Amino acid sequence: MSGTPREIQLLKYKDDGSFDLDVVALQSVLNRDDVKDLPVVLFSVAGPFRTGKSFLLNYFLRYLHSPVFKGEKGDNAKPLGEDSEPLGGFTWRGGSERNTVGLLIWSEPIIKTLENGDKVAVLLMDTQGLFDSKTTMRDCSIIFALSTLLSSVQVYNLKENLQENHLQFLQLFTQYAKAADNGEELKSFQNLLFLIRDWSYYDTHPYGSKGGDSLVAKRFEVTKDLSTDMVELRAQITSSFQKISGFLLPHPGFNVLKPQFDGRLSDLEENFKTYLLELVTLLFSPSNLVPKKINGQTIRAKELSTHFNVFLELFKSNETPTISSMTKAISDISLQTAVNDARELYENTVNSKFGVDQLSAPTEAIRFSHTQAIEAAKALYNSKKKMGSADELVARLDNLVKELDEILPQTLLMNETKxxxxxxxxxxxxxxxxxxxxxxxxxxxxxxxxxxxxxxxxxxxxxxxxxxxxxxxxxxxxxxxxxxxxxxxxxxxxxxxxxxxxxxxxxxxxxxxxxxxxxxxxxxxxxxxxxxxxxxxxxxxxxxxxxxxxxxxxxxxxxxxxxxxxxxxxxxxxxxxxxxxxxxxxxxxxxxxxxxxxxxxxxxxGNSCCYSKGDLKGIHKRKKDIALFYFHPHKSVNDDFQKQLLSGKIDSLYKDHVETNDLRNRRAERNALNEYQRRMDDLISPKPTWALIVPWIITLAKRRSYHEDCKYYAIRYFRNERCGSSKYDEDSYYDDLIWSINRSYDTNYAL
Ligand SMILES: Nc1nc2c(ncn2[C@@H]2O[C@H](COP(=O)(O)OP(=O)(O)OP(=O)(O)O)[C@@H](O)[C@H]2O)c(=O)[nH]1
Ligand SMILES: [Mg+2]
Structure with missing residues (x-):
């Protein structure tokens, strides 16, 4: 429940005036995470209308929120709140017309740690006043019955005195109590406090708990003048409640009648305030913070709505609930609670291991844990106190096991997704x-x-x-x-x-x-x-x-x-x-x-071209170098086998050229020598003029110069045949020619 604390209406009224339980509203209070598993201590105030019930509950609230209740006693602790603070909380007002309708619960349970360390959730419930002119007796009874059945402490709020008719009104519930006790002598209802407001006979019974208890004792005293019914009524009431007590409150003072009265503490009589404090101190003392039990089982907050609903439906469906219907309802609740607890145990076990937020697990482990959780749930179910026939107990358990078995495929499916x-x-x-x-x-x-x-x-x-x-x-x-x-x-x-x-x-x-x-x-x-x-x-x-x-x-x-x-x-x-x-x-x-x-x-x-040996060799060398270069430019002959081959092959071809050149030179030599001899012959051959001896002698004398001339022409002839350079210094062919010419002269022409 979030938001400002406030009263929550638990009954949903329909147009025809009938009502249902507003389960959602109730669960919004009870299913709070820090509350749902706590035992419930429910204080309900019920009684005739216009008797200051809501007003009183608001002082309960003040006390429950005070440092005193929390155990933080200090000098400034004000257990009933500030003097001038207007009284808020449950709606209350003055006048004669009824105010509270239905059943109201305070939205914020007060969590209290008991002396043994257990925590309980304290809840306050306000009820519609009894006996107003607008509400049927049946509806009044239902509201009062619910209040009594569900509360740990039922404050029966009465004005001025405890009368016989007030006791008779309780008779109905004593019958229910009999039904609910299951023959085990458990008193079905817990504490009943007769709270008498505006008590004025304080000299007979003093204000407060002492006088209250003595008044209750007096009213329950079995005296001769009581009829059998009255005796039985008292017996039934005392056997139904675990504790019955009384409290007498003085009148709060006449300020309460004033229209402008806003409930503040300072407007109340001192005496009233004194006993109001005694009342709340007593009521909320640790020994009175009794967790609600039904059929011997402590009721946790989250279970209260089930009981609420079952009782309400029961009262609505019967003019007057019979003992058997009551028994059936209580047994149903006990079975349902056992089933719920067992289911919850299973769900908590399985969810804590394989829930949405848990890691995935091996399938076999899930199956095994499921079987174990079912066994634990069965054990818990069997250990719970239950009402019902043996067949019914078994059938409920079988159903539960079936229901739990159906959860396994879902768990496995979710696991598969993970x-x-x-x-x-x-x-x-x-x-x-x-x-x-x-x-x-x-x-x-x-x-x-x-x-x-x-x-x-x-x-x-x-x-x-x-x-x-x-x-x-x-x-x-x-x-x-x-x-x-x-x-x-x-x-x-x-x-x-x-x-x-x-x-x-x-x-x-x-x-x-x-x-x-x-x-x-x-x-x-x-x-x-x-x-x-x-x-x-x-x-x-x-x-x-x-x-x-x-x-x-x-x-x-x-x-x-x-x-x-x-x-x-x-x-x-x-x-x-x-x-x-x-x-x-x-x-x-x-x-x-x-x-x-x-x-x-x-x-x-050229037809007759020839070269000196040196020239030819030079030409050969140049052309060979070029050829070798173009073959493998970056390799020297020494490093290149193929180049060596090429070089060898070129050299061998060169020999042919040397031969050709030799032949040509020899031919040129021969021709030049022939030229020389032809010219010499021509010069020295006998001429007609040679009849004269002198010219002949002269001719003879000139032979050497003829030789030189003809040699000159022969050499010129030879040179004409030559290609290449015009150097003849080291030219064997040239030398041979000169030698041949000179020899020819010596042999043939010289005298
Ligand atoms: N005489 C008297 N009046 C009181 C007492 N306490 C409160 N009142 C006044 O009684 C009037 C009704 O108070 P509520 O708390 O609304 O009474 P209620 O019992 O809840 O009334 P319904 O809801 O109509 O049943 C208010 O004016 C209160 O101031 C008391 O002890 N004695
Ligand atoms: Mg009221």
Whole structure:
């Protein structure tokens, strides 16, 4: 119950004037968490209308909220409140017209710890006054009966005196009491206090409890002048209540009649205030805070509404409740209470272990706990004091067990939902653990590392599962077993994913390698085979290193099937590329050789062209260098076997050219010598003029100069045949020519 404390109407009135219990309103007071399980001490004030009941209850409230009641005695403790404070609480007013209607309960139970440490919930109930002109006797009786049946202390509020008719009004309930006592001599009702207001015969019976008790004793005294009915009435009343007492209050003073009277303490007579304090002190003394019992069972707050309802329905359905109907009602309540307690025990046990807020648990453990909780509930039910036939007791228990058995599937279903949620959270933990390793990159690991990652993720996931799961040593956790099995299977998926990604990286590495190698092939000159191999080794290592570095955990394992696959693919690629390169080399070789060959052949384009040996050698050297350069520009002959081959082959071709040149030089020599001899012959051959001896002699004398001239022409002829440089210093062919000419002169022309 929240909000400002206030009175709560417990009866819902219908248009025809009849009424029901407002269960919701009552439960709003009784089912408060800190109250529902406490024994109830209910003080109810009932009696004729306009007798100051509500007014008195408000002073009860003041006392119950005072430091005195709470045990905090101090100098300023004012057990009845402030002097000038208007009296609030239950609605009260002056005048002659009835005020309170129905049954009212104070919304805020007062929790009090008793001397033995037990806590009780103290409740105050106000009732509609009896005997007003508007209410039927039956309704008055029902209200009074409910008040008496449900209260721990029934204050029977009477004005001026305790009269016979007041006792007779109690007779009805004494009959109920008989019905409810179940033959076990339990007094059905608890304390009855006859409270006489405006008592004026204080000289006969003094004010307060002493006079009250003596008045009650006097009224209950069995004297000769009492009729049999009156004697029986007294016997019934005394046998129905566990304690009967009395209290006499003086008149509060005539201020209470004034219209402006607001209930303040200062307007009340001192005497009244004195006895009012005595009354509340006595009434709420620890010994009088008696928990409500029905049929020997202490009633807890949450159970009170059941009793309320059953009694109300009973009174409404019968003109006058019979003993058997009363017995039946009380037995029903006792059975219902036992069933409720047993059900509650089961629910509390099961909820505390498997409720919405609890962790999921193995199914077998739930089944076992359910069976145990049912046994405990049955034991509690059997231990409870109950009324009813043996068959009825068994039937109620059977029904309860059936009802509790129906809870099991719901508990299991709820548990399943929790398990599903837990499983999906666990799967996420596994996925997150794996994700931690590769982040936003593709998963790519050495299979050994992958297995470690998987095992670690499984371990973390199972730890997570265990931390959110109830453990029962006696039961195997099937859900845990299934989870672990499913997690283990994930390694296969992980392997597939890893393999797929690894193959992508392998392809990339092969591509990088191929691009690097193909760049070599695309160059304008061929790459020497060894060089090509060296490059292959370098690029192959780069590609392999790069591939390993792409792994989420680059680690070096001797056994590495993926690395081996990569190396194999690169090797295969290399074999192809090497073939191409070799082909390039062959072509380059051919081209270089042809380049030399063609350019050397051009030397002989003139018909008679010839060279000095030195020139030819120089030309050969230049052309050979060019050819060799174009073959493998970056390799020296010494470092390049193929270049050595090319060089050898060129040198061998050069020999042919040396031969050709030799032949040509020899021919040029011969022709030049012929030229010399032709000219000499022509000069020295006999002429007609030689008839004259002198000219002939002269001719003879001139032979040397002829020789020199003809030699000059012969040399000029030879030089004309020559290509290349015009140096003849170290020219064996030239030297040979000079020698041949000189020899020819000496042999043929000199005298
Ligand atoms: N004579 C007298 N009047 C009192 C006493 N206590 C209170 N009153 C006055 O009685 C009047 C009625 O008080 P309520 O508390 O409303 O009386 P009630 O019994 O609840 O009346 P209903 O609800 O109509 O049954 C008020 O004017 C009170 O001041 C008392 O002890 N003696
Ligand atoms: Mg009233």
């Amino acid at each position: 398990v599903r949620k837990l499983n999906s959270e666990a799967q996420k933990i596994y996925a997150d653990e794996v994700k931690k390793v590769h982040g936003e990159n593709l998963l790519c690991l050495h299979p050994t590392d992958l297995e470690s990652v998987h095992n670690e993720a499984v371990q973390k996931t199972v730890e997570f599962f265990d931390s959110r799961r109830q453990k029962f040593a006696d039961f195997e956790d099937q859900a845990r077993v299934v989870l672990i099995e499913n997690l283990k299977k994930k390694l296969t998926d992980l392997n597939h994913e890893n393999e797929g990604n690894t193959r992508i990286f392998i392809s990339e590495a092969v591509l990088t390698y191929s691009k690097a190698m193909e760049t070599l092939l695309s160059k304008e000159y061929a790459v020497e085979d060894d060089e090509f191999l060296l490059k292959h080794q370098k690029f192959s290592k780069d590609a392999t290193d790069d591939f390993v570095s792409k792994r989420n955990q680059p680690s070096d394992y001797e056994e590495d099937e993926f690395k081996q696959t990569l190396i194999k693919k690169i090797s295969d690629k290399f074999i192809l590329l090497e073939k191409i390169n070799k082909q390039h080399n062959r072509e380059a070789f051919k081209a270089a050789y042809s380049m030399y060959e063609d350019s050397m052949n051009e030397l002989w384009s």
